[in-house]
Amino acid sequence: MNLDHFQKWVNDFYGERGWTKYGPFIRVGFLMEEVGELARAVRTTEIGRDRPDEGDRSVEEIRAELIEEMGDVLGNLVLLAEQYGVGPEEIMKAHQEKLVKRFGEMAEKK
Numbered sequence: 641m642n643l644d645h646f647q648k649w650v651n652d653f654y655g656e657r658g659w660t661k662y663g664p665f666i667r668v669g670f671l672m673e674e675v676g677e678l679a680r681a682v683r684t685t686e687i688g689r690d691r692p693d694e695g696d697r698s699v700e701e702i703r704a705e706l707i708e709e710m711g712d713v714l715g716n717l718v719l720l721a722e723q724y725g726v727g728p729e730e731i732m733k734a735h736q737e738k739l740v741k742r743f744g745e746m747a748e749k750k
Contacts, residue, residue: 643728678709
């Protein structure tokens with residue numbers, strides 16, 4: 641699945657549930673909530689949680705949670721982009737151009 645297809649799927653899926661009706665300020669709030677959950681998943685992956693109430697989880701379960709939270713962040717980001725009429729390709733191109741301009745050859749090599 642490419643990012644354009646993902647953006648359309650997320651917009652359709654969230655739209656069917658009425659979740660696209662929230663404006664940019666609320667969407668950013670959801671995005672920040674998901675970023676916090678991703679931060680917790682990264683911490684769990686890297687140094688653990690040391691919480692007996694959470695039980696032991698396998699490496700596969702921890703990795704699955706990390707990927708799930710990355711998906712939640714990406715989903716909210718593409719919804720925010722959709723609200724501003726910005727596609728994933730435009731975002732990626734602008735980001736790459738900014739870094740190439742800032743760092744020159746170092747950014748172009750990869």
